[in-house]
Amino acid sequence: MSYKTLINCTIITMEESSKFFPDGMIIIRDNIIESISKTNISDTKGEIFDMSGKIVLPGFINTHTHTHSPLFRGIADDLYLMDWLKNYMWPAERFITAEDAYNATKLSCLELTEAGITTYADQFYYSESIANAAIESGLRAFIAPTVFTNPSPETDNTFEEARKFIEKHINKSEETLIYPCIGPHAIYSCNKNTLVDVRDLALEHDLIVHIHISETIDENDDCFKNTGMSPTQYLNKLGVLKCKTLAAHSIHIDEEDRKIYRDNNVKVSYNPVSNLKLVSGYLNYKELKDSDIDISLALDGVQSNNSFDILSDLKTGILIQKMKYNDPTLLSAYDALKLITIEAAKCLYMEDKIGSIKVGKFADLTIIDTSRANMNPLHLESFNMVTSAIVYSANSADVSDVIVNGEFIYKDRISLKLSRDKVYSECAKSSKRILSSISYFSEKI
Ligand SMILES: [Zn+2]
DSSP states (O other), rough: OOEEEEEEEEEEEOGGGGEEEEEEEEEEETTTTEEEEEEEEGGGSSSEEETTTTTEEEEEEEEEOTTGGGTTTSSSOOOOOOIIIIIIIIHHHTTOOHHHHHHHHHHHHHHHTTEEEEEEEESOOOHHHHHHHHHTTOOOEEEEEEOOSSSSSSOOHHHHHHHHHHHTTTTTTTHOOOEOOOOETTTSSSOOHHHHHHHHHHHHOOOEEEEEESOSHHHHHHHHHHHHOHHHHHHHHHHHSSSEEEEEEEEEEEOHHHHHHHHHHHHEOOOEHHHHHTTOOOOHHHHHHHHTOOOOEEOOOOOGGOOHHHHHHHHHHHHHHHTTTTTTOOHHHHHHHTTTTTTHHHEEEEEOTSSOOOOTTTOEEEEEEEOOOOGOOOOOOOOHHHHHHIIIIIOOGGGGEETTTTTTEEEETTTTTHHHHHHHHHHHHHHHHHHSSSSHTTOOO
């Protein structure tokens, strides 16, 4: 058994009964939180880490992303979603190899780590390569092989590829930190038979179905034209929503859809910066919340966000909502933090394991250093000031340390898992090769 103790921490637990320890101590036994208390040097166990001036939070959780996406960072900006997807992203994705997906995922994992993210949910092809990169990074990864009716760059049969990945990785999560899911891309890219196959496989293995739903008004209009139903009604009719469903976006859903979401316990992943950049619309946060639907906040891919700074996106995401409802009291900083911690854990059906600092949960912790100018003055004994500083003042650059499954993977702003220079150069090589084979991209580089 191995122990480590964090002392002199300012702890926000995200647990209602004991939210705040201004002079706290956390003892970690192997990968589990053993105790949380006031700092008492005589009670420490194992190696001691002094966290004076630092805020310790549950590890941040990003419920929707595409980790191959740094291959297209800074390319194809300023476009409408369907133009961007059909004329730029999907054609470009045809050139991606397994090695490119692996290289890009390592860069994504490095950036996610630097942002304080300890768990993420991904959707793309080449899941085996993506899982290998995730394992090297030390992050907890919910990997959904994308299922598409048409062939992908990897295979002519995305469903069979997904099945192979799932059957290989199922029930090994506690050892590998890889949690297999399934990712039917959307109702417009998967036909009825594909969706039914996905449903059956997901029910058989109790998998999370990670899918884009009602991201744009065009998706809804086309679905109404083709089926006479909204995307949500259509998926409900096919029985897909009987599965554990993680619905990315869910922007254009109406009252009837919300009732279906609530009745089927569908979880929402809100991706504000991607939605802003692709002008997809505003999430109806208040109506979803009033309907008792679980909501988390996420990053989407670098192609539609350009960076993985979840604290910056959290600030943007909640400010949009306050403006939309003309109500600055809509969410407190503490409520906002739930969207990337405990509420996000619920969206991955993992609230009993991650999402808060609680005895018995996995030791996944994000540590924020308060020494930069943007974090000062800050009275660490004040719960309100500390939560405000995290949500409204901090960004990725303030994350100093990250612990996943009881192990430091990022310490004093240095990754202990991935070599920065190597990761940068390998991803640059992949990106250059892909972009130079496509004329409209090669003109830009
Ligand atoms: Zn997406």
